[in-house]
Each structure stands twice: as C-alpha cells, then as structure tokens.
Amino acid sequence: MAPPLSASSFLDALRDEGLVVVEVGDWQHHNRNHKGAWGPVHGVMIHHTVTSGSARTVAICRDGHTDLPGPLCHGVVTKDGRVHLVGYGRANHAGLGDDDVLQAVIAETALPTDNEANTDGNSRFYGFECENLGDGRDPWPAVQVEAIVRVGAALCRRHGWSARSVIRHLDWQPGKVDPRGPGLDWEDVEARIAKRLGQTPSPAPRPTPSRPVVDLSQLVAAARSNPKAKGQPVTYAGVRTVEAALVDEGLLAKTLSDGHYGTTTTTAYAAWQRRCGYSGAAADGIPGKTTLARLGAKHGFDVKE
Template sequence: MATPLSASAFLAALRAEGVRVQEHGSWRTHNRNAKGPWGGVHGVMIHHTVTRGTADTVAIVRDGYSTLPGPLCHGMIAKDGVVHLVGYGRANHAGLGDPDVLAAVIAERRPPTDDKATVDGNRVFYGFECENLGDGKDPWPEAQIEAIERVVAALCRVHGWGARSALRHLDWQPGKVDPRGPGMDWDSVLAAVAKRLGGKPPTTPLPSPTRPKVSLRELVEAAEHDPSAKGAPVTYSGTRIVEAALVDEGLLAKRYLDGHYGTATKDAMSGWQERCGYHGRKPGQPADGIPGKTTLTKLGKKHGFDVKD
C-alpha cells in the first residue's frame, strides 16, 4: 500500500517519464474526496471513454454526468498521446470490483477472472481514461499506446511497483470490456512498462476470459423494484453486465452503467426486446423492459454472458 502522491509530485513523475501533459483548470483540487477516502493506492487502472473528439472527451471526464459527477479519472490520454489532467484525489472511475483481483495487483501477479463487485476501486487506484469509441473497431494510435506505457511506468517507478500493478477496467469489474480495439495489446503494454522500469516482462499470460452468469430472477427483482415505494434502488452486479451489453448495442448511455435497474436501463431493455420482435401487450405499446429469458439469452450470446434462472 502506498500513500497517494501530492498533485505536484504526480505531475513531476509524469513529466520525468516524458509524458506530454496539459493541465485543465483547478485539476489539483477537483475530486470526490467528500464522498469517501482516497488511498492507500495499489495500482493504475486504464479505461476507454466511449467518446469521440478530444475537447468533448476532456469536458466529459472532467465534469461527469448528472448521475455520475466528475472527475471520472485523474487524466485523459488522447489519441495524440497528450495526457489531459482533469482531477486529483478520489475520482469516479473504477467503481466496485473483485477483491481477488485487488489481492493479485498488490502481489503483482496475474489477475484472476473477475466475478465479484464488492471492493471500492475509486479508493485504491489511479485512473486514466483513454479517448476511444470502445466499439472494438476504433484503433489505438502508437502515440496513445506509448503515452499509456509512460503514464503507468511513471507511477510504478515513483512508488516502486512492477508492471503488474497496472490493470484494465475489464480486469476489475464484471461486465466491463475496456480498453479494447485494434492496437490495444495489454501483454505488450505490460512488457513495455517492464522494459522501461528495467525489469523483465511478465511471463504469465492473462487468463482466458470466462463467461459471467447473470441471474434472471435477480434482474427481474431489480427491474420491478420501485424506489419511491420500497426505498433505495436495488444494486445487483449482474445489472452492470447487462447494462454494458446495452451500451454496446447503442441503447444505453455509458453514464447509466451504475448497477441500478432504473428507468434508463428499463427503456434500453425495452429497445432490445423490440429488436428481438417483442412488443407490449396492446397495439403500439412498447415492450415493458422487464428481462425475459429469451431476449436476455440472445443478448448474452452476443455479448459474452450466460443466463441462469
């Protein structure tokens, strides 16, 4: 465990590693510290943004959304390799993740497949979003990949960590797929980081992805829950997996990836049900958005998860 760097030391570490940095506003004091602690820190997490255009992406990761306030990271790595600093301290980037993955990061060993979402990642990781559409087709330029390697190496160097102290969002939280796309080879990134640090590349490969399972019963319970009548929204990790699939389908905005089966998720599921040929009980009525086994199974086959009753 390491104490987070001061903002000045953080900036100095990046620059010492040759990172091209652009500072935005009062980034040094822009954080979510009032909502919970930050530190000790154990590693560096890399994400993609599902956005296009550097200026718009900077604005989004700095300010966030009404449902997910910014900052959404500490720095945004643009396609040209410039790292835009937008916040420092606790940031809404990692969310809840797998304790076994955290243990692997601390031990600097290959992370296991993530299947739980119980540990606060916003507290324990530096976070960097990367400008990319996240559709599996948008390429990762060499300048951007090199900037990722330099950022990770900078923080590992100053904290005395190895390359396995870096991880992807998809390693941390079930249902996440970021970062992905042509040119994003994580084993190569880790090897380059290790070389920069003067060590040997990690020799154990990343685990083969396994298909997570979501519970139809728990999803239906979450979808039918009425917060106004029954208290706080139901949070279920399987909802995050389904939400990520709906985001990939273009039916749900990324800002609603929160594990709450609210109105936005229900509307998105309704859209998926209608794509599958299902509609409401009355003519012209939209599908209800309550998960059904047939349409949920179709979504899972396309996006890599299985359905259990």
C-alpha cells in the same frame, strides 16, 4: 500499497517519464474526497471513454454527468498522446470490483478472473481514461499507446511497483470490456512498461504533438458577427476551441458552449479579458492577440494572426 502521491509529485512523475501533460483548470483540487477515502493506492487502472473528439472527451471526463459526477479519472490520454489532468483525489472511474483482483495487484501476481463487485476501486487506483469509441473497431494510434505505457511506468517507478500494478477496467469489474480495439495489445503494453522500468527514463520529453490552432482574424470576425439565434451555422470552428477553454476557466456554462460567438461567449471572453488585467473598452469580449495567446497557452491551443 502506498499513500497517494501529492498532486505536484504526480505531475512531476508524468513529466519525468517524457509525457506531454496539459493541466485543465484547478485539477489539483477537483475530486470526490467528500464521498469517501482516497488511498492507500495499489495500482493504475486504464479505461476507454466511449467518446470521440479530444476537447469533448476531456470536458466529459472532468465534469461527468448527472448520474456520475466528475472527475471521472485523474488523467485523460487523448489520441494525440497528450495527458490531460482533470482531477486529483477520489475520482469516479473504477467503481466496485473484485477483492481477489485487488489482493493480486497488491501481491503483484497473476490476476484471477473478476467475478465479484464488492470492493471500492475509486479509493485504491489511479485512473486514466483514454479517448476511444470502445466499439472494438476504433483504432489506437501508436502515440496514444506509448503514452499509456509511459503513464503506467511513471507511477510504478515512483511507487516502486512492477508492471503487474497496471490493470484494465475489464480486469477489475465483471461485465466491463475496456479498453479494447485494434492497436492495443495489453500483453505488449505490460511488456513495454516492464522494459521501461528497467531503464532510466530520458529526461527530454517527446516532441510535442500538433495542437489546435485558432485563427485570430477568423475568430474576431465570428465575434463581430455575433449570431444571436440558436441553430445558426457555426461561424468558425475555432469558436468551439475558445469556448471549451472558457468553460474550463469557469467563465462560460458548458450548456452555452455551442460554437456560436454570441452574447454569452462575448460576456465570457470579456470576463477573461478582465482577468488578464484589461478594463473598459479593452474588455469588450472581442478577442485580442495577447489575451487569446494567454488562453491558448493555458488550454493547449496556438494562435495564428
């Protein structure tokens, strides 16, 4: 039991454990605190997303949907092992769960079977959604499982908790089955967290996983073709990567992110160019090397000329 870490201490804890962290927009201030308490916290809860595709998964977890507004967690662990921070504070991830489970987490004892939904978990747990279809067949890459281990160890280390403070959604709320699938052995995860907590973390981060690459020349060609009609074929796959970044910047409506470098994307990119200090003809919405590189550095993609 403890007050939540500050957003900066939370970020430091993850990086100190050797995790590759991607900061998504103004994550430090994106929360549901107006709906209820955030803290004291007692543990870490792990979920699966029932989605595929890292960019789409991160966007859903950040924004939520009509029936369940975002953020839907604090961090998203994608299949490449990166942790994308999408919110901090109260998040819609845990819902109501079993008070007996909460007491066991606090006491760091074996968990009872969850058979009640009478206690607010959104105020009591850090939440991490992990990219997985959740069908029991979608595999968990080793690098993703290692990231889950490090996430759990990072927060337990900062709070002085044991590995018993890291639980699954299925341990908390009756009827839930997440996370599950081949490659994820929870007993092994718990053992590895406990082992890490008995060690001093390596100060050097793991090698950075491969990142999406946007080809500047192909992107410019897509921008100059400027397809206006919905339903036209996607002109270049990298358009979606750039549009996702513009959505995160608040410059493009998510509903208009469709893979076509049309008028709305041109307008949004022009706004990004102005944000970078350009004006007039230099802010025409056609990507340039400098502005694209700045967008990529902030949102996790590289630029090829």
